[in-house]
Amino acid sequence: MLIETLDTARDLGRLKEILGVMVRHGFGDTVRRLGLADKLERAGQALHWNLAGDLARVEPPVQVRLALEELGPTFVKFGQLLAGRADLFGPDWIAEFEKLHSHVPAVPLEALRPQLRQDLGDEPEAVFARFDTEPLAAASIAQVHRAQLPDGSEVVVKIRRPGISEVIEADLRLLERLAALAEAELAALKPYRPQQLVREFARSLRRELNLAGECRSAERIAGNLTSLPHIVVPRVYWEHTSERINVQEFIEGVSGGQLDVLTPEAGFDRALLARRGAQAVLKMIVQDGIFHADPHPGNVFYLEGNRIAFIDFGMVGRLSQRRRDELLQMLLGLVERQPQAVAEVLLDWAGDAHGVDLGQLEVEVEAFVDQYHGVPLAQLQLGQMLADVTSILREHHLGLPPDLALLIKAFISLEGMGRNLDPDFHMATEALPLLHQVVRTRYEPRALAGRAWQALRRALATAEQLPDDLARLLRNARRGRLQVGIELAHLKRVGDQIDRSANRLSMALIISALIIGSSIVMTVQGGPTLFGLPAFGFLGFFGAVVCGLWLVRAIWRSSHHRDED
Numbered sequence: 001m002l003i004e005t006l007d008t009a010r011d012l013g014r015l016k017e018i019l020g021v022m023v024r025h026g027f028g029d030t031v032r033r034l035g036l037a038d039k040l041e042r043a044g045q046a047l048h049w050n051l052a053g054d055l056a057r058v059e060p061p062v063q064v065r066l067a068l069e070e071l072g073p074t075f076v077k078f079g080q081l082l083a084g085r086a087d088l089f090g091p092d093w094i095a096e097f098e099k100l101h102s103h104v105p106a107v108p109l110e111a112l113r114p115q116l117r118q119d120l121g122d123e124p125e126a127v128f129a130r131f132d133t134e135p136l137a138a139a140s141i142a143q144v145h146r147a148q149l150p151d152g153s154e155v156v157v158k159i160r161r162p163g164i165s166e167v168i169e170a171d172l173r174l175l176e177r178l179a180a181l182a183e184a185e186l187a188a189l190k191p192y193r194p195q196q197l198v199r200e201f202a203r204s205l206r207r208e209l210n211l212a213g214e215c216r217s218a219e220r221i222a223g224n225l226t227s228l229p230h231i232v233v234p235r236v237y238w239e240h241t242s243e244r245i246n247v248q249e250f251i252e253g254v255s256g257g258q259l260d261v262l263t264p265e266a267g268f269d270r271a272l273l274a275r276r277g278a279q280a281v282l283k284m285i286v287q288d289g290i291f292h293a294d295p296h297p298g299n300v301f302y303l304e305g306n307r308i309a310f311i312d313f314g315m316v317g318r319l320s321q322r323r324r325d326e327l328l329q330m331l332l333g334l335v336e337r338q339p340q341a342v343a344e345v346l347l348d349w350a351g352d353a354h355g356v357d358l359g360q361l362e363v364e365v366e367a368f369v370d371q372y373h374g375v376p377l378a379q380l381q382l383g384q385m386l387a388d389v390t391s392i393l394r395e396h397h398l399g400l401p402p403d404l405a406l407l408i409k410a411f412i413s414l415e416g417m418g419r420n421l422d423p424d425f426h427m428a429t430e431a432l433p434l435l436h437q438v439v440r441t442r443y444e445p446r447a448l449a450g451r452a453w454q455a456l457r458r459a460l461a462t463a464e465q466l467p468d469d470l471a472r473l474l475r476n477a478r479r480g481r482l483q484v485g486i487e488l489a490h491l492k493r494v495g496d497q498i499d500r501s502a503n504r505l506s507m508a509l510i511i512s513a514l515i516i517g518s519s520i521v522m523t524v525q526g527g528p529t530l531f532g533l534p535a536f537g538f539l540g541f542f543g544a545v546v547c548g549l550w551l552v553r554a555i556w557r558s559s560h561h562r563d564e565d
């Protein structure tokens with residue numbers, strides 16, 4: 001089905017390439033179980049290649065990472081996303097996914113020129129006073145060149161790789177179908193919800209492909225951070241920015257990776273930088289609800305005056321007000337060691353916890369928080385605690401909502417950066433006053449009154465609409481066009497059970513008929529015999545025994561499965 005619905009021959013070719021890489025890295029059996037083996041074999045590729053030497057001894061997480069690397073940018077990015085899912089994968093997997101880097105050879109300027117001409121409306125040399133032909137950096141989606149505008153402003157020009165959008169789209173189409181197939185065919189992968197994972201990934205990657213979108217996020221965040229004058233977000237030059245290109249202020253500073261340069265002699269106060277960085281990101285997360293979701297050292301610069309610049313807003317996380325409230329309760333619960341509060345939020349996050357022992361989950365969360373009882377605030381590693389507490393969900397085969405997974409990754413990365421800057425930096429100590437302040441502002445009378453007023457306005461709007469809605473409902477009911485959609489989750493299962501019961505009942509009737517018929521035949525004298533008995537009567541009884549045994553086995557198996565369920 002997957003192959004039949006592929007859009008182009010190119011997609012089919014790429015699928016074979018993907019399957020080939022999977023086989024080469026030891027996942028031939030998975031290919032077979034996905035029902036795709038024949039496609040490869042028809043393409044002349046053997047499925048049962050033995051893994052050569054060293055590869056045979058490689059652990060599954062390493063095999064997966066090597067396969068993702070070989071499959072190119074889309075899959076490398078997918079692995080990078082999985083690196084943030086401590087709620088789904090164990091530490092050995094996360095460590096491997098974290099090794100994935102998207103640095104690739106740069107595209108020469110001449111190859112970029114036709115696209116640049118289209119996007120800038122002229123040759124780069126005509127638009128910029130200076131344009132560096134050698135890029136500053138080349139990543140999988142875009143590469144960055146330094147340039148100068150005619151007014152003397154130093155800028156960076158981020159250019160999307162020609163053709164990358166088509167490559168990524170084709171890969172995403174295949175990945176979406178493979179995920180659907182995996183979810184249907186591979187029971188072991190079901191708890192990872194492959195389809196949902198790929199859907200979220202595709203959404204975020206498509207957003208990243210639009211280089212203007214990144215600038216919109218940067219401006220939004222910059223607007224939220226105006227109260228923190230020591231935080232810098234590069235200015236966007238919209239006149240040269242569009243989907244495939246963006247031009248932004250060049251940030252002159254010390255890259256987050258060069259900590260040894262941040263000395264007091266050079267005018268840097270590392271403790272202050274750690275505190276300022278943490279305050280900014282905490283504000284983005286708990287107060288503003290839109291945050292830089294990829295704050296790794298390469299995306300941070302330290303500037304003179306102990307200012308901090310964030311760049312690359314290609315991946316931002318968004319949190320609804322409800323999520324922010326939950327997060328606030330979770331963080332305060334962790335910092336103030338209130339197990340009940342933490343458990344409550346985690347159970348909310350677990351969402352559809354069908355078949356999960358919620359009581360047990362609650363006990364585990366409480367035990368987890370209790371182990372920090374009496375530990376000084378300064379020793380709490382908030383990011384790690386968040387990751388650990390959510391990994392309890394993993395053990396119960398429950399996933400974290402995607403917006404929160406992104407947040408925890410950002411949190412851990414930020415906490416690590418803070419500690420690298422200043423070994424005495426403690427996120428929990430830093431966070432507590434801000435968390436209290438957010439709670440205070442959220443529940444101060446004016447804020448409460450504001451929210452109550454908004455709720456009232458929504459209620460009034462609904463009330464205003466009510467007579468019309470009711471009239472429409474009644475009109476439809478009068479015309480017999482009232483439709484009610486009822487979804488019964490287990491209706492199909494019940495239908496199947498009725499089907500099976502009817503089959504068994506029919507079988508019981510056949511057996512009874514065979515026994516009665518054979519008994520009558522047995523009394524008839526003459527005709528062929530078998531073992532001294534009338535042959536047709538004997539065969540009838542034999543058939544009844546076989547059917548009877550089948551019936552007993554079917555009944556035993558179905559009651560056994562019910563017990564397991």
Ligand SMILES: Nc1ncnc2c1ncn2[C@@H]1O[C@H](COP(=O)(O)OP(=O)(O)OP(=O)(O)O)[C@@H](O)[C@H]1O
Pocket residue numbers: 102136137139140141142143144156158234248249250251252298299311312313314
């Ligand atoms: N405004 C800027 N000022 C100075 N340098 C910049 C700026 N923007 C980007 N760079 C440089 O270019 C590099 C890549 O930029 P950016 O992170 O935006 O691209 P990317 O394609 O998202 O890369 P990655 O996937 O590695 O994060 C940065 O690490 C930085 O060195």
